[in-house]
Amino acid sequence: MMELLQLKDKIKCYGEVPRVGKDTLKFTEVVSKQKGKKVLDLGTGSGFIGIYLALEGREVTSSDINPNALEVAKENAFNLNAEIKFILSDLFNNIHDKFDLILFNPPMGNTTGKRRFEFVKRLIPKTKLTLKLATSLFTNARKDLLKRFVISGRYHLTEKGCMMILLHQNEREYLESLTGKDKIEVIEHYDFYNNFEIIKVHR
Numbered sequence: 014m015m016e017l018l019q020l021k022d023k024i025k026c027y028g029e030v031p032r033v034g035k036d037t038l039k040f041t042e043v044v045s046k047q048k049g050k051k052v053l054d055l056g057t058g059s060g061f062i063g064i065y066l067a068l069e070g071r072e073v074t075s076s077d078i079n080p081n082a083l084e085v086a087k088e089n090a091f092n093l094n095a096e097i098k099f100i101l102s103d104l105f106n107n108i109h110d111k112f113d114l115i116l117f118n119p120p121m122g123n124t125t126g127k128r129r130f131e132f133v134k135r136l137i138p139k140t141k142l143t144l145k146l147a148t149s150l151f152t153n154a155r156k157d158l159l160k161r162f163v164i165s166g167r168y169h170l171t172e173k174g175c176m177m178i179l180l181h182q183n184e185r186e187y188l189e190s191l192t193g194k195d196k197i198e199v200i201e202h203y204d205f206y207n208n209f210e211i212i213k214v215h216r
Contacts, residue, residue, distance in 0.1 A: 015068060017041060023093060026059045030085045033061045036209075040118050040179050041065050043201055043211050047177065049113030053169070055104065055162070060086030060097070062116060067095040076100040076108060104158075105165045115166050115176040119158055156187060163188050167216055176214040185212050 015023075017038050026032045041062050054063035054075040063075035063086070075090075075097050077083050083099050090097045100107050159180065166176045180188075182202070189197050192214065201211040 015065075017065065020061065020065055020068075020093075024059050024061050024064070024089050025092075026085065028081050028085070029079070030059050030082045033059060036179060036206075037061055037118055039201075040116075040177075040211060044114070044116055044177050045069065047114055047175070047213075049174065051110075051113045051171070053108065053110075053112040053115045055115065055117045056119060057086050057099075058082050060089045060095075062118070063097050064090055064093055064095040067097050068093065074098045074100060074108075074110065074112070076102040078103045104161055105169055108169060111169055111171045111174065113171050113174045115169060115174070117162055117166075117176065117178045119155070119162070119178065119180070155184065159184055159188060160191060163192060163214055166214070167192075170216040172216070174216055177211065178214065179209060179211050182208040182210055185210055188212075188214070 021033045021038065024033055037058075044062070045066060049071070051072045052063070052066050052074070054060075054066070054073060057063050057075035057077050059082070060075055063073045067073040067090070073095075075083075075086055076099070077086065078101070080101055083101055086097075087099055089095075090099075102108055159178075162178070163176065170176065177200070185197065185199065196215050198213040198215065199210050200213055203209050
């Protein structure tokens with residue numbers, strides 16, 4: 014199995030599709046340890062997460078709201094011989110299957126913005142400073158995005174399936190108010206990374 018950093022070096026990113034960052038590497042490392050054969054990688058971007066899991070032998074569907082991102086992801090998957098089903102979709106709008114594992118490393122802001130806003134937010138690097146700025150600037154937009162994700166996503170899980178997402182501690186507390194604390198499990202917490210967390214949302 015290819016190492017994460019080796020795969021990162023083989024992933025091409027251009028246009029508005031961001032390069033693979035430390036957050037994506039860490040998220041991929043954590044989710045790869047989770048059980049589940051059938052996987053949905055939402056907001057796939059360059060396709061990195063989906064490709065890594067497909068090369069592990071999982072059955073992967075990757076989606077994105079941005080058709081250009083899907084073309085980049087398809088090219089990367091083809092070059093790396095990763096078998097993946099690709100779907101153009103705003104969150105779950107065009108998703109009809111159920112999955113053991115649904116993954117989401119959300120962009121800053123909301124996915125319903127205009128193309129120019131999409132372009133800008135995808136280029137914002139996820140540093141400690143920009144994460145703080147984004148938390149204050151895009152609070153309502155991100156809340157709406159996360160609410161749509163967690164409420165709709167539960168209908169696309171198999172009986173023992175779960176969703177995994179990278180978000181801020183305050184956002185996790187907001188999701189707990191929607192689902193109940195018993196449905197959410199904190200897998201990793203990063204004090205050094207502006208209190209961001211990787212959480213698991215149970216069905």
